[in-house]
Amino acid sequence: MLVTAACWSALCQGDRHPGDPCRVQGSAPAITDLIAGSTQFMLLPLSDAQPLIKGGKLKALAITSAKRSTLLPEIPTIKEATGMSSLEMGA
Numbered sequence: 272m273l274v275t276a277a278c279w280s281a282l283c284q285g286d287r288h289p290g291d292p293c294r295v296q297g298s299a300p301a302i303t304d305l306i307a308g309s310t311q312f313m314l315l316p317l318s319d320a321q322p323l324i325k326g327g328k329l330k331a332l333a334i335t336s337a338k339r340s341t342l343l344p345e346i347p348t349i350k351e352a353t354g355m356s357s358l359e360m361g362a
Contacts, residue, residue: 321342335348
């Protein structure tokens with residue numbers, strides 16, 4: 272799921288329902304905007320983000336699963352990073 276910072280903020284504050292449209296049109300344009308700085312925060316699939324994180328183009332703040340990823344074990348979970356325990360979005 273790709274979500275912009277403004278949409279994420281609205282979701283967290285309860286101003287927007289998770290099913291409301293606030294997604295961008297595909298990973299490639301979203302990642303281009305993120306790297307260029309026109310988007311400051313985004314949730315990305317690990318498969319899209321991992322090479323950019325490892326290459327130093329993106330900084331991962333946290334992972335949304337309940338446990339750290341074996342692919343990027345240095346990235347904390349949302350709970351570890353923020354104390355929020357209700358943000359698990361993946362299987």
